[in-house]
Amino acid sequence: xxxxxxxxxxxxxxxxxxxxxxxxxxxxxxxxxxxxxxxxxxxxxxxxxxxxxxxxxxxxxxxxxxxxxxxxxxxxxxxxxxxxxxxxxxxxxxxxxxxxxxxxxxxxxxxxxxxxxxxxxxxxxxxxxxxxxxxxxxxxxxxxxxxxxxxxxxxxxxxxxxxxxxxxxxxxxxxxxxxxxxxxxxxxxxxxxxxxxxxxxxxxxxxxxxxxxxxxxxxxxxxxxxxxxxxxxxxxxxxxxxxxxxxxxxxxxxxxxxxxxxxxxxxxxxxxxxxxxxxxxxxxxxxxxxxxxxxxxxxxxxxxxxxxxxxxxxxxxxxxxxxxxxxxxxxxxxxxxxxxxxxxxxx
Numbered sequence: 305x306x307x308x309x310x311x312x313x314x315x316x317x318x319x320x321x322x323x324x325x326x327x328x329x330x331x332x333x334x335x336x337x338x339x340x341x342x343x344x345x346x347x348x349x350x351x352x353x354x355x356x357x358x359x360x361x362x363x364x365x366x367x368x369x370x371x372x373x374x375x376x377x378x379x380x381x382x383x384x385x386x387x388x389x390x391x392x393x394x395x396x397x398x399x400x401x402x403x404x405x406x407x408x409x410x411x412x413x414x415x416x417x418x419x420x421x422x423x424x425x426x427x428x429x430x431x432x433x434x435x436x437x438x439x440x441x442x443x444x445x446x447x448x449x450x451x452x453x454x455x456x457x458x459x460x461x462x463x464x465x466x467x468x469x470x471x472x473x474x475x476x477x478x479x480x481x482x483x484x485x486x487x488x489x490x491x492x493x494x495x496x497x498x499x500x501x502x503x504x505x506x507x508x509x510x511x512x513x514x515x516x517x518x519x520x521x522x523x524x525x526x527x528x529x530x531x532x533x534x535x536x537x538x539x540x541x542x543x544x545x546x547x548x549x550x551x552x553x554x555x556x557x558x559x560x561x562x563x564x565x566x567x568x569x570x571x572x573x574x575x576x577x578x579x580x581x582x583x584x585x586x587x588x589x590x591x592x593x594x595x596x597x598x599x600x601x602x603x604x605x606x607x608x609x610x611x612x613x614x615x616x617x618x619x620x621x622x623x624x625x626x627x628x629x630x631x632x633x634x635x636x637x638x639x640x641x642x643x644x645x646x647x648x649x650x651x
Contacts, residue, residue: 363420367427374432387443395436401429402470409474423478430467430482437463453497460490477537484523485541492516506559510552517549543587546576550595557602569599581638589639593631597624 315324378393405425408418441452441459467483495512520541528538553569556562573596580588600623604616 359416359420360423363424364427367424368431370424370428371431374428375435378435387439390439390443391436394439395433398429398432398434398436401425401432405429406474409476423476426474426476426478430479433466434463434486453493453500457490457493457497460486460493464488464490477534477540480527480534481524481537481540484527485520488516488520488523491519507556507561507565510556510565513552514549517545517552520548521545539583539585542579542583542585543591546579546588546591550576550591554595554598554602566599566603569595573599577634581634584639586635586639589631589634593627596627600624600627 374393374397378390381389381393402425405422408422408425411418437459438456441455444455464483464485464487467479467486471479471483492512492515496509499508499512521539524540525538528535550569550572553565553572557565557569559565573592576588576592576595580586580592601620604619604623605613608616608619
């Protein structure tokens with residue numbers, strides 16, 4: 305096998321004689337890089353985002369605790385302060401925390417502790433900015449007596465735009481996802497504003513939430529497709545969207561069209577089962593399994609309670625055992641099982 309110097313000499317001769325060109329070498333390197341990326345994607349599908357470490361979670365919890373402290377200060381000063389003070393304590397503090405995070409991001413010195421601190425500051429800043437927006441919109445409409453959906457929808461869209469704009473500076477998934485969530489949330493808020501003055505039933509409200517859930521899951525995919533460098537966020541809201549949609553179906557199953565909604569819920573559950581296999585997403589599998597269990601227990605007690613509670617419990621037990629078997633078989637047959645080697649390589 306030729307050594308490094310011999311290979312470099314042959315490449316140099318090829319360049320001198322024109323047999324190969326610099327563009328040939330660049331294309332070869334680019335092809336090799338893409339092949340490496342494709343292999344890494346195959347080994348660790350983007351549909352299964354990397355898990356947060358315990359340290360990451362601790363930094364995020366610290367950010368939430370700091371936000372709780374800010375809210376405590378706002379509440380304590382509510383009767384003594386004025387509109388400007390409220391804004392400074394919420395959106396003002398959030399802007400300051402964002403500025404500190406932006407400074408740390410652009411610092412030449414980076415380590416795990418600093419990255420965790422940045423995430424903590426970004427989270428607290430985002431929550432504070434959102435609270436500031438809520439205070440502003442309610443002050444403008446004259447108080448906090450009731451929710452005004454249309455004005456709230458406008459503010460949510462504005463706050464989402466602010467987050468998306470800030471993401472152009474910091475390039476952090478947390479800010480991007482918050483911006484997407486706020487923008488999508490403005491859609492059901494707007495529809496609720498139009499429905500508020502009507503006699504729309506709970507079925508209509510649930511339908512709006514289901515559509516919003518689908519829109520939320522689809523929005524991250526659109527953003528990931530537009531920005532390939534943010535491809536890993538494309539399934540970030542899948543589990544939350546699935547839970548919200550299935551929960552809406554379950555709540556509606558107690559309304560006038562309960563039987564119909566139960567059928568829709570069961571179809572939705574099996575649809576989520578199918579998507580969990582397609583996307584290789586065990587969180588979706590867990591959501592579907594949970595709501596299928598709840599549905600089986602609900603059916604047993606709602607429609608067989610006349611035969612006695614013992615009958616309902618026996619039917620529930622039989623159903624749960626059957627569902628556990630089905631879920632276990634799905635997990636073994638359709639999901640790629642991690643091996644020690646793959647786990648080690650992922651670290």
